[in-house]
Amino acid sequence: MSNIIEVKNLKKQFGDFTAVNDISFEVKAGEIFxxxxxxxxxxxxxxxxxxxxxxxxxxxxxxxxxxPVENPNAVRHSFGIVFxxxxxxxxxxxxxxLEFHGVLYNIEKGLRRxxxxxxxxxxxxxxxxxxxxxxxSGGMKRRLEIARGLLHHPKILxxxxxxxxxxxxxxxxxxxxxxxLNKSEGITIFFTTHYMEEASKIAKRIAIIDHGKIIATGTSxxxxxxxxTSSLEEAFLKxxxxxxxxxGANATDKLRAHRQWRGGGKR
Amino acid sequence: MKxxxxxxxxxxxxxxxxxxxxxxxxxxxxxxLLALGYGLGSTFQKAGQGNYIDFLAPGIVGMTIIFxxxxxxxxxIWDRQFGFLKETMVAPVSRFxxxxxxxxxxxxxATIQGIIVFCLALIPGFRPQNWFxxxxxxxxxxxxxxxxxxxxxxxxxxxxxxxxxxxxMNFLVMPLFFLSGAIxxxxxxxxxxxxxxxxxxxxxxxxxFRILLSNSGVYSLTLDISVLVIITLIFLSVxxxxxxxxxx
Ligand SMILES: Nc1ncnc2c1ncn2[C@@H]1O[C@H](COP(=O)(O)OP(=O)(O)OP(=O)(O)O)[C@@H](O)[C@H]1O
Ligand SMILES: [Mg+2]
Numbered sequence: 001m002s003n004i005i006e007v008k009n010l011k012k013q014f015g016d017f018t019a020v021n022d023i024s025f026e027v028k029a030g031e032i033f034x035x036x037x038x039x040x041x042x043x044x045x046x047x048x049x050x051x052x053x054x055x056x057x058x059x060x061x062x063x064x065x066x067x068p069v070e071n072p073n074a075v076r077h078s079f080g081i082v083f084x085x086x087x088x089x090x091x092x093x094x095x096x097x098l099e100f101h102g103v104l105y106n107i108e109k110g111l112r113r114x115x116x117x118x119x120x121x122x123x124x125x126x127x128x129x130x131x132x133x134x135x136x137s138g139g140m141k142r143r144l145e146i147a148r149g150l151l152h153h154p155k156i157l158x159x160x161x162x163x164x165x166x167x168x169x170x171x172x173x174x175x176x177x178x179x180x181l182n183k184s185e186g187i188t189i190f191f192t193t194h195y196m197e198e199a200s201k202i203a204k205r206i207a208i209i210d211h212g213k214i215i216a217t218g219t220s221x222x223x224x225x226x227x228x229t230s231s232l233e234e235a236f237l238k239x240x241x242x243x244x245x246x247x248g249a250n251a252t253d254k255l256r257a258h259r260q261w262r263g264g265g266k267r
Numbered sequence: 268m269k270x271x272x273x274x275x276x277x278x279x280x281x282x283x284x285x286x287x288x289x290x291x292x293x294x295x296x297x298x299x300l301l302a303l304g305y306g307l308g309s310t311f312q313k314a315g316q317g318n319y320i321d322f323l324a325p326g327i328v329g330m331t332i333i334f335x336x337x338x339x340x341x342x343x344i345w346d347r348q349f350g351f352l353k354e355t356m357v358a359p360v361s362r363f364x365x366x367x368x369x370x371x372x373x374x375x376x377a378t379i380q381g382i383i384v385f386c387l388a389l390i391p392g393f394r395p396q397n398w399f400x401x402x403x404x405x406x407x408x409x410x411x412x413x414x415x416x417x418x419x420x421x422x423x424x425x426x427x428x429x430x431x432x433x434x435x436m437n438f439l440v441m442p443l444f445f446l447s448g449a450i451x452x453x454x455x456x457x458x459x460x461x462x463x464x465x466x467x468x469x470x471x472x473x474x475x476f477r478i479l480l481s482n483s484g485v486y487s488l489t490l491d492i493s494v495l496v497i498i499t500l501i502f503l504s505v506x507x508x509x510x511x512x513x514x515x
Contacts, residue, residue, distance in 0.1 A: 053357060081357055088354075103270075104358040104360055
């Protein structure tokens with residue numbers, strides 16, 4: 001099988017802080033790949049570089065045979081994404097948000113309307129289709145974002161903590177759907193999560209990233225054997241240590257905390 | 268085409284849904300019309316400048332358009348903060364079209380607001396010299412709206428959050444407004460200021476409004492329109508370039 005994502009020596013700096021530090025990995029076409037790591041490890045930053053939202057400081061990315069820096073539009077054609085942070089238009093209705101997405105992704109009208117109905121029923125929001133998104137609960141917004149991510153069937157689907165804030169029913173429901181989609185259409189799935197059972201059960205291959213560096217890759221079993229542990233959670237803790245990561249109110253807070261911490265370590 | 272249309276539609280839907288934005292942004296022009304219209308009207312007439320409301324109305328229409336359209340352009344910052352910008356930035360469509368759609372949406376909203384203010388100006392007694400001039404007037408409103416939405420977008424593409432908003436209002440929008448001849452004639456100004464007003468694109472818009480509405484501009488309609496078209500094209504190119512380079 002060929003590689004649909006190839007990342008070599010990828011690096012991203014914000015000022016003098018290195019968020020992603022020289023990482024390399026591949027994802028095969030049709031694979032389900034999980035990216036695990038503590039808060040602030042650099043997962044979202046990596047996804048942003050893969051999806052043309054951020055340009056790398058150095059290193060190379062090939063996604064579906066195209067380079068996101070040189071040829072962003074070709075790359076944008078090949079993926080769909082569910083972001084970690086909210087990305088809906090609150091002033092539009094649920095249905096309008098999906099319709100907007102469908103038009104941007106050039107899905108023909110008949111198919112678009114059909115899929116919107118199917119997906120809204122799937123995430124149980126069909127009876128709320130004409131409500132403004134700002135009236136939704138956090139979980140309902142999340143479900144709508146997932147429906148939107150599945151509206152066009154891309155070659156690669158990026159899911160940045162897709163199940164955050166979802167109840168177990170919806171989570172199971174969603175993963176069953178995604179696994180089916182992966183089998184029937186061969187869609188490659190690249191996701192991040194903090195639920196280890198989820199990663200262990202769904203992902204064929206896992207990369208663990210910490211402080212911007214990939215520290216291990218392999219199947220859940222391989223990681224457990226390597227660390228002589230009996231669950232992915234234990235393996236993860238053994239690899240990344242037990243220290244709780246600083247979680248600031250925003251990126252700059254985090255950055256400042258990180259700098260202080262690193263500076264303090266050196267002195 | 269579809270991209271431009273859907274972006275335009277989104278801007279319009281958001282506008283039509285926020286009643287407070289519609290009413291709120293009409294408050295200022297109405298206040299200016301009434302306070303200045305009644306407050307300065309007699310002084311203006313005594314100074315031999317003619318009917319002040321006929322002079323003021325086109326200026327206030329211009330004011331409505333610059334405020335509304337810069338504000339529409341600045342919405343890019345809100346979209347960035349609320350996260351929606353990401354959704355449009357990863358879509359497989361050209362960012363140029365996204366920017367054009369947004370800009371035309373902003374221009375349309377500004378024009379609607381301009382027309383409302385035009386109608387409100389009829390209450391204190393403003394009358395256009397020829398009602399048919401309304402049609403070319405609307406076209407020029409759209410042009411001025413496009414120009415300033417593009418400018419707003421260009422600036423917003425460079426800003427991370429709303430911190431810079433006050434700065435833009437005080438050091439860009441207000442000077443552009445006051446030096447445009449919207450509320451007082453530019454003819455009596457000291458030469459340095461007159462020179463500066465020549466670089467204010469809004470003054471050409473307002474001049475065109477006056478020519479069409481009360482046949483009383485300082486430049487010619489051809490000059491006004493040429494300047495407006497050129498500046499609009501420049502702002503559109505700069506705006507779409509900066510917008511296409513936005514990182515999240
Ligand atoms: N725009 C930015 N400016 C400065 N620093 C940033 C920026 N974006 C991210 N960072 C920093 O880069 C590091 C990695 O952030 P990233 O969002 O990739 O983490 P993550 O692995 O997704 O974490 P989480 O599990 O909390 O989502 C963090 O320390 C963060 O503070
Ligand atoms: Mg993240």
